[in-house]
Amino acid sequence: MAFHQQPSQPRYGHCDTFFVESDQDGIYAARAEVRERARAIARMQQRAMAEDLSRATADEYQDDIMDHMEYMESITLPDVNSIDIQTEIQWFMRPYLLDFLVEAHAAFQLLPETLFLAVNLLDRYCSRRVVYKRHYQLVGCAALLIAAKYGDKKDRVPTVRELKSMCCSLYDDEMFTQMEWHVLQTLNWVIGHPTVDAFLQLALSDVEYDAEVENMTLYIAEIALFHKEFVSVKPSVLARSALALARCILSRDQASSSEWAGAYDPKTVMNLSNHLYQPSQVLSRKYGSVHLSSVSATVDEFLMRQAQIARRAAAPPTPPASMTLEEPKPALNAYLAPQTPQKPPYGSVMQHGCLTPPITPDGEQYPNVLQAKPQQPPTHVYPSTPNPGQVHNVQHPHQYYHATYLHPQHI
Structure with missing residues (x-):
């Protein structure tokens, strides 16, 4: 027998009572809106009061905070001397690993201070432990993971699965966890390193906000990460020197010498200016974006103007007509300096604006990397480290990168 469902009826009939009032004129909705607006105004006032109290407290303890930051740095x-005696990893490998870390840092949209802290953890670990070439990238990933957990937003901290995907399953999940624990144990769980970005914010706190100056300073400071001579430079000195150079490039007024931001090191400024030529291609592409003020293009234009001025200053005077004219010799470029080794142009897949990181080259490919112009690597793909007999090429089309698959041993 078919079942015929009766139409739904209200469980309770019409309530005709004086205790239920109808809001036909919208009086109650208007009152609720007024109450919500009052709550929003009260929250804004409380937030403003909290900011004023925080600012007053910060001004009161500013000297103590600065003393502690200088002590921690x-x-x-x-x-650097301990890193020099490493048996397998060499300084010419550093730019390749930093290119990978910069790309991973940009892919996860982490804070600027996270990158500086990750590089500091990496260098401090290499100062205390012997690092094998096949584990160099693993240490960098562990340092980036620790730095992101320490001071970055929780929803942007990379997971082990994501890092493993970016390394194309070069390491197992347990290896990331063990390396993270080993780095923390080696550093005695001391992670609080004042970064260049932290000192930069202190230097810019008393002046009007200028996004172009801040982005230019960060660009110069990240260039310094690629070079050995800045590894042992204090972040406070590097921040003030990079800020002074950024203001010089952008034709901004310098800070007074009596201020903390104006006490920069002229030698560090000159060393930074010498490394502006031919920076890492990854950094140039990163800081060429509009949201970072396209400061890499601004630096290129500045260097071109300086080169033209140097050529005009070095041009010899016009000799008299009676004298024998000799063909002038080309003027030496006074700005030539040791350059950052560049990655070879790999024909790889571009995803999310990230290039394929190169495989760590062997030292035989770069007999002398401190030349004025680094030698171009051979066209063939570099052999993987350190045992070529264990190499298996594996392609991962849905991941960020292509890499060589190895089964490295645990530390």
């Missing part, structure tokens, strides 16, 4: 500096 002195005890958390890496030792």
